[in-house]
Amino acid sequence: MLKEIIFYGRGGQGGVTAANLLASAALKSGNKGVQAFPFFGAERRGAPVKAFARISDEEIYLRSQIREPDVVVVLDTGIMDVVNVTEGLKEDGIVLLNTPRKPSEVEMPCRVATVDATTIALNNKILVGGIPVVNTPLVGALAKLLDGVNIEAVKEAIKERFGKNAEANANAAEQAYNEVVL
C-alpha cells in the first residue's frame, strides 16, 4: 500500500528533515519503497514551505509531486491562514496539527490528529537558535498514525541523523508518540 504524506511548515523549521527522517524510519520498519523530497521551490527562512514523503511495502517508481496525500502534517498552524492544507487530501485522510488543542476543538472538514509538539520540544530542551524543534516530535507522532512505521525505527533514525541532542530528540519523538490524539 502506498502512503503519501505532505509536511507544511515554514522555511528553517525542519519540514524537509522531518520527511527525510520519516523515510529512514519507514525503511528501518521494513518498507521496501521510501522516498522524501522538498517542494521544488525557492525556499526562504520563515516563508511557508512543504516537503513530501512516500512509503510503500513495494518499490516506488512514481516521481511526480504529491497532490492527493493520505496524511498532512502542519508544523506551524499559523500558515493555515495563507495555505489550504487540506487541498487534495484523500477522503479518509488525516491532518496532524502541532497544537495544544484537542481534535474536537479544531474545526476542519476531515479527520484531525493533534499533538503539542512545541511544548514537548520545550520540555525536552530541544531548541535551535532559541526556536523549539518540532519536527522530531511530529515524526514520532506519525509513527502512531501510520501503519508500517514504528516508533523504535523513528528513534533509531533520529539517533543516526543527530550527533549531540540525539537522545533528547528521540525522547521528544517518543513522548509525542504517546501523547498524539486522533
Add this chain to the structure above:
Amino acid sequence: MIQKIDAKKMVVTGDYAAAYGALLCDVDVVAAYPITPQTIIVEEFSTFVNDGITDAEFIMVESEHSAMSACIAAQAAGARTFTATSSQGLALMHEMLSIASALRLPIVMPVVNRTVAAPIGIWCEYNDTMPQRDSGWLQMSCEDNQEVLDMIIMAYKMGEHKDVLLPVMPALDAFILSHTVEPVDAPSSDEVLDFISHYKPHAILDPDNPMAIGTFTPPEYIQELRYQHHVAMNNARKVIKDVTKEFAQKFGRDYHGLIEAYKCDDAEVVLITMGTVTGTARDIVDEMRAKGKKVGLIKLRFYRPFPIEEIRKIAENVDAIGVYDRSISYGTGGPMFIETKNALYGMEKPVVNFLAGLGGRDVVKGDVEKMFEILLKAKEGEAKEEIYWINTRGVSI
C-alpha cells in the same frame, strides 16, 4: 587512498550518492565550483576530505571553466579525477569539455540537469547536457539514486577502458533526484576497487620525461585524431554492455547496457524516456497493460554513444514509437527525437515526439498516459502532429 569502507544501506539524496560513488572509486583529485542543485555533491565530498576518509586533493577554483581545466591537468598527470556541475556551469565549461575528450582523459563528471537561462530557473531541464552532444564525452542519464551511485562506479571502468579512454558524464535530474532521499545500497570500498581496478593512465605528464599534449597540430594529423575519437565512441557500445554485465554479476543490479526494454516483447507501441520520467512511465505501462493495452517502454540510458541498433531492433516489431524529451532544439524537436529518427532511418514507422517537464514542470502520471494514448492513435495513422507539447498553456491537443 581512502580508508576501508564497509557496505551499507543508506537513505540519501542523488547528490550524496554521486559524491559517495566518487569516494568509493578512490578519486585522487576533485576540482569543482558550486552551483545549485549540484552543490551538495562537492560539499559532501569536501566533508569526506575534511573528515580524513580520503586524502584526495580538493581544489577550490574560481569558475567551472577552471574546474574542468584543473581536472584535465590532474588527469593528464596520472590522477583519477572527479568534478560535478549544472546548467550555466556546464555552459561555461563547454570550451574545456572538448579538450578533455580529445586528450582522451577519462574524467567522470556527474551533471545535475538544470534549465539554462533565460529566464533563470533552478529546476530540471536537459538543455544543459544536450548541447554538449558533440563534445566527445560519453553521456547518459540516471533513473534513480541507486543508479547514480552505480553509474559513477561503472563510469570509471567504462571511460578508463583501453578501447575507450574518454570522459563520462552521468546526468541526474535536478531536485527529483539531486534533493530526493531514497534507499541506496552502497558496496564496500574493497568490492568497488576490485571492480574498477587501479587507474593506469595511457600517458602521464612527468617532469622527468617532459612532453607536451594537445599542442599546435597541422592538418596532416588532426583528421586521424577525429577518426580515432569516433572509433573510440563506437567501441564504447560494447564496453558499456560488458561493464554493465560484469557489474550485474558482481553487485546483482543489471542496467542492461545502453537501454533497458520494459515490457516491449509483444508491445504494439513503445515510448522512449530518459531520466526520472522513466519511473512514472513504468507505473503507467503496468496500469495500461492491466487494461489490455499492449504498450512498452524503452529506458534510454546513453545519449552518446546513441543506441542505434538496440532501438532499431525493438522498432522492427512495433507499430509506433514515441520519444519523450525534456528539452527542445527549436524549430525541429527534442534532441532524443532527432536521434531516434536518425536511428530509424529507412523504417516506415510513425515516430512522435512529446515535450513535457521543461523548466522543471512536474510530469504527472496523466501526462505520460496522454503520451501513450496519442501513440495508440499514431499506430492507426491518426496522430495529427509530429511534435506534441504536453500540458502547455496555449497548446490544445
